Amino acid sequence: MANTSPRALIAEDEEILALTLKKTLEKLWPELEIVSLAENGIEAVNQALKELPDIIFLDIKMPGKTGLEVAEELADEWPAEKTFPHIVFVTAYDEYAIEAFEHQAIDYVLKPISDVRINKTAQRLQAKFAEINNASGASSHNDELQNLISQLGKLSPALAPMLGNITPPATERLHMIRAAVGSQIRMIPVEDVLYFEATDKYINVVTAEQAVLIRMSLRELSAQLDPAIFWQVHRSYIVNTKQLEYANKDESGKLHLQLKGCKQKVQVSRVYAHLFKQM
Structure with missing residues (x-):
């Protein structure tokens, strides 16, 4: 990633929460440019591939596609010559979700949005971008993408209860x-x-x-x-x-x-x- 001001996309279906997150980020991290607000998972994918931001704040539960589904699709569709964005998941408090994020060392923001929570996330991201700017673009792209791919495979089953994605096991196999x-x-x-x-x-x-x-x-x-x-x-x-x-x-x-x-x-x-x- 070039040593320029980072650009971010916010994907959140609740307008008030999206605007709150945007205003809080603008206050605590003035250099960060919010390039787009997406109100559902499908729009999040389209806007991300159009804008190619450095950071994406993804609500876990959105209409159209969940945050995990958006992240998976972007992992497949992101241009190979562009650095893959840093994903920050946005979630309401859920014991299993927090445990899953902590275990996989994934950045997340808890609702309701607060200055303290956003400031911690902003500091982590600023340190990460400083590290990336000192590394080669190809290396940082590969590391970010490979980390996400590894994490998604483990997050999907862990977050199934929260996302309502549990299908009762069949009593017998389909023949x-x-x-x-x-x-x-x-x-x-x-x-x-x-x-x-x-x-x-x-x-x-x-x-x-x-x-x-x-x-x-x-x-x-x-x-x-x-x-x-x-x-x-x-x-x-x-x-x-x-x-x-x-x-x-x-x-x-x-x-x-x-x-x-x-x-x-x-x-x-x-x-x-x-x-x-x-x-």
Whole structure:
């Protein structure tokens, strides 16, 4: 990062809290430029990729996408030549959330916003940027991104109770997909499925012969699948590892999976790339 005034984005769906955080930061850290306020997770991703700020304050619970989902998407989409931003999560007090953040050494701000809390965060960030300015850009980019990737994989299950993302475990595993196609109900054994793809309110069920839609969430489906065989490799994809041929990286360094009898390759999120490291 160049030795210039840092730029920040605030993603918070409660307008009063967003403005309070903005005014508090402006008072305690005048050099910090607030470039944008995003009121939901989708807008946060779009604004972050447009503005490429140095810091992003992310509310954990937002409509559209949670703070964790925003961070995961940015980890995949951030331009390789740009330094990855420092993420500060904003959260209401929750015993499990605080424990998770402390354990992973993640910066966070507690609601309600106060000068004391923001000042501590500002001091940590200022020290971090001073350190980064004395290091190489490539090194600082890589360290920040790799730290986030490592932390996200551990935070998601820890924060599930707070985010309401707990799906009760299925009493028995799913063996057959029943999908409506016109006037027919197609019966598809799960072992024939190459991968499942989340598409809005539906899941695209892809086999070597066909692709059909079923109406449910990827989270609901995941709870009914055998986790030893079906791996989530991206926020939008679950793959059948028994149908996997190989994984390879493209020229940009992104990992993709080749599945048996499938022309389309499945992208692996950086958060799940560790699943395919050489033994």
